[in-house]
Amino acid sequence: MIQRKLALLVGITMFTLLLMLRWEHIIHLVSLMRNERPSAEPEPQTDLPSAESTLPLWQRAPMETISPIPGSRHLMVSAFKDHRLGGAILVISIICRQELQPLYCVLCANGDANDSGNTDAKANGALGQCTTSQAKVDIHSDHFGFPFHTSDVFCTTTTSQQASYVSITSDRNTIDNLTFLTIQNQEVKESFRYKYTICISNLFGGYNNALQFAQTMEVYKLIGVQRVVIYNTSCGSDVEKVLTYYMREGMLEVVPWPLHKFLTPSTGWKYDLHHGDIHYYGQLTTLNECIYRYMYQSKYLLLNDIDEIIMPYKHGKLEKIMDTLQQQHPNAGVFRIENHIFPKTQFEDSGRFRLPQWRRVPGVNILEHIYREPDRKSVFNPTKLLIDPRRVEQTSAHTTLKQFGPVVTVPFDVCRIIHVRAPLQGHLSKDQLLVDKKLWEFEKRLIPSIDHALNQSGLL
Structure with a gap:
């Protein structure tokens, strides 16, 4: 009888330990799926191998740095507020000089805007209030004869001061499936990193x-x-x-x-x-x-x-x-x-x-x-x-x-x-x-x- 009880106790203990190990493993997997690390796990060293570390670091950038402007052959790169020009929104772009057509700015407000990067605006409702206005295109003078060249696309509206995101399009009547750029340089800084x-x-x-x-x-x-x-x-x-x-x-x-x-x-x-x-x-x-x-x-x-x-x-x-x-x-x-x-x-x-x-x-x-x-x-x-x-x-x-x-x-x-x-x-x-x-x-x-x-x- 005593041997049976001991055997039962050992079995229960082993089963409990097994459950605990499996549960910890499940927690670990869930945390990885959520891009978190378990609190008890130390931070990995930067030179240790991981699933991503076989890629060059720059290939892990979260967003594209070049985006097509819908309805055109033009491209947009990044957006900034230019405080020297009255707070105008400037989108650095690559414009085909021979195919310049009317372009439009879509400016959207969002109180959670940060100071860098792009965002895919598939759910436009998350961007808050958006307004559309015609853009002004300034093609830089040094193009060396090539059809595509660096250009400044300016967005100046009464709502531009509150805007956090911007996109450029050739169709002013729709903002579906646009890629929006975060407007950087929102604040003037006097000290520098x-x-x-x-x-x-x-x-x-x-x-x-x-x-x-x-x-x-x-x-x-x-x-x-x-x-x-x-x-x-x-x-x-x-x-x-x-x-x-x-x-x-x-x-x-x-x-x-x-x-x-x-x-x-x-x-x-x-x-x-x-x-x-x-x-x-x-x-x-x-x-x-x-x-x-x-x-x-x-x-x-x-x-x-x-x-x-x-x-x-x-x-x-x-x-x-x-x-x-x-x-x-x-x-x-x-x-x-x-x-x-x-x-x-x-x-x-x-x-x-x-x-x-x-x-x-x-x-x-x-x-x-x-x-x-x-x-x-x-x-x-x-x-x-x-x-x-x-x-x-x-x-x-x-x-x-x-x-x-x-x-x-x-x-x-x-x-x-x-x-x-x-x-x-x-x-x-x-x-x-x-x-x-x-x-x-x-x-x-x-x-x-x-x-x-x-x-x-x-x-x-």
């Missing part, structure tokens, strides 16, 4: 220059940059690893830029030579979007390409240069920096930076290229921009199109661009080039930081 942010227009064509990118990022850290923004269409697997590292570190924001899903982008800058629907994978659209995206996040923006470094020569830090320039030009918000070519075909002779740990990392080693092409007096030397985003309304790649205040060209000896790329004056011998070892000044801090970044990226 970042002092210096770099806007890099776009990556495309499976770009895989991982070594130069990591080196450039580490140089920017040393001269005072806190944030980098890149618009990504496609990149190689090695660059993808480096991007992921800098995103996890917090320095980098990667914005998805799937322009090829909607248009045939050109890989060049001039329509007669390169063809396609839009200039250089929408480079100018991304630069203008970045200005508004970071208008109240960063005090200054640097607008340049991924293989360029805006380098302070007179002072070691961007902050010292900008303090001096703003004192000299208090009303200026646009500073043009000269571009100078360092041919990647010419190597310094000693090989001191031909480090063995970098040999298997794909890309250009910028520390090996210390020879700079001389200026050609008869050829225009293009510039890139260092701006106060609150003083710029529209920009091109080398100069602003609309700005508030004067534009200043920064003297060559104060600041210039180190641009390691294919030569423009390929006929020149090494003896005819100028020696410029500015990057070597950062050697002691730069080499260990590059090694650390490449190691954390899994490339060493």
